[in-house]
Amino acid sequence: MNLVRQFDEQSITQAVIGRLAACDDPRFARIMTSLVSHLHDFVRDVTLTESEWSAAIQFLTDVGKTCTDKRQEFILLSDTLGVSVLVITLNHPADEGSVESTVLGPYYWQGAPELPRGSNLARGVKGEPAFYSGRVLSTDGRPLENALLDIWSGDGEGNYDMQIPGETAMKARGRIRTDAEGRYWFRSIRPTFYPVPTDGPVGRMLRKMGSHPYRPGHLHIIVSAPGHLPVTTHLFVAGSRYLDSDAVFGMKESLVAQFNRHPAGVGPDGVQLETPFYTVSYDFRLRPAAAAAPAGPEREQLATGS
Numbered sequence: 001m002n003l004v005r006q007f008d009e010q011s012i013t014q015a016v017i018g019r020l021a022a023c024d025d026p027r028f029a030r031i032m033t034s035l036v037s038h039l040h041d042f043v044r045d046v047t048l049t050e051s052e053w054s055a056a057i058q059f060l061t062d063v064g065k066t067c068t069d070k071r072q073e074f075i076l077l078s079d080t081l082g083v084s085v086l087v088i089t090l091n092h093p094a095d096e097g098s099v100e101s102t103v104l105g106p107y108y109w110q111g112a113p114e115l116p117r118g119s120n121l122a123r124g125v126k127g128e129p130a131f132y133s134g135r136v137l138s139t140d141g142r143p144l145e146n147a148l149l150d151i152w153s154g155d156g157e158g159n160y161d162m163q164i165p166g167e168t169a170m171k172a173r174g175r176i177r178t179d180a181e182g183r184y185w186f187r188s189i190r191p192t193f194y195p196v197p198t199d200g201p202v203g204r205m206l207r208k209m210g211s212h213p214y215r216p217g218h219l220h221i222i223v224s225a226p227g228h229l230p231v232t233t234h235l236f237v238a239g240s241r242y243l244d245s246d247a248v249f250g251m252k253e254s255l256v257a258q259f260n261r262h263p264a265g266v267g268p269d270g271v272q273l274e275t276p277f278y279t280v281s282y283d284f285r286l287r288p289a290a291a292a293a294p295a296g297p298e299r300e301q302l303a304t305g306s
């Protein structure tokens with residue numbers, strides 16, 4: 001048998017894909033086959049030079065080295081290349097009655113304290129007060145009791161707690177559960193626009209692209225309820241700068257919320273405020289988990305693994 005041991009710039013692709021012949025995981029084999037095909041096509045398409053290839057390896061090395069337990073530069077890279085939103089959009093179709101999903105972002109911090117409804121999540125946090133309220137419902141309109149809202153945001157100047165030098169405590173974070181009527185309410189601040197971190201390799205990439213790093217003002221929320229698919233989403237501040245050019249492509253019109261401004265006075269919680277404040281109302285709808293899992297092992301894994 002005449003074995004082919006040497007490959008040219010075309011046959012190399014099939015040779016690499018051929019190494020998957022003994023792979024016993026069809027999904028993994030499919031993903032790797034496509035990845036290798038596109039990667040090789042990309043290299044051929046731009047006729048990648050050795051120095052460009054070396055720069056790419058150095059860039060990815062820098063991305064890895066920039067990650068810490070509080071900073072995830074790979075998520076930021078995925079976000080700014082639109083991959084995060086693309087994956088989310090493929091897996092969470094917008095037309096099924098559920099609140100739309102958007103990016104998790106790099107600032108999620110697991111284990112925020114569970115607080116009573118009405119709590120102020122933003123004690124000691126800079127920013128204009130905002131009172132959030134609404135309901136969590138099933139897509140059939142049924143109120144969902146004991147649904148969990150895992151909430152986080154930056155402060156009124158656009159800084160997340162983990163970005164503030166010397167700040168070791170969680171700020172502007174908390175988890176709130178709904179009551180028997182599916183209602184939630186809490187106090188925080190009105191978030192403002194902010195730049196994604198630009199002091200690392202992703203920042204260098206954005207500058208080279210000539211792209212700005214800003215995200216419009218938003219509050220992050222993961223909404224979950226028993227028997228329903230959880231949704232990772234935002235509430236965007238209506239009228240915020242950069243709503244039309246979100247650096248991570250996460251903006252969705254259905255997630256834009258009106259922040260109604262009120263003069264200083266008694267807030268919805270009965271407490272006197274010395275400054276103007278905002279009220280926001282938004283209902284979240286979740287799909288029942290059973291209805292959301294079409295046949296097929298891949299989709300089942302997605303449904304239970306999130």
Ligand SMILES: [Fe+2]
Pocket residue numbers: 105107153154218220
């Ligand atoms: Fe954010």
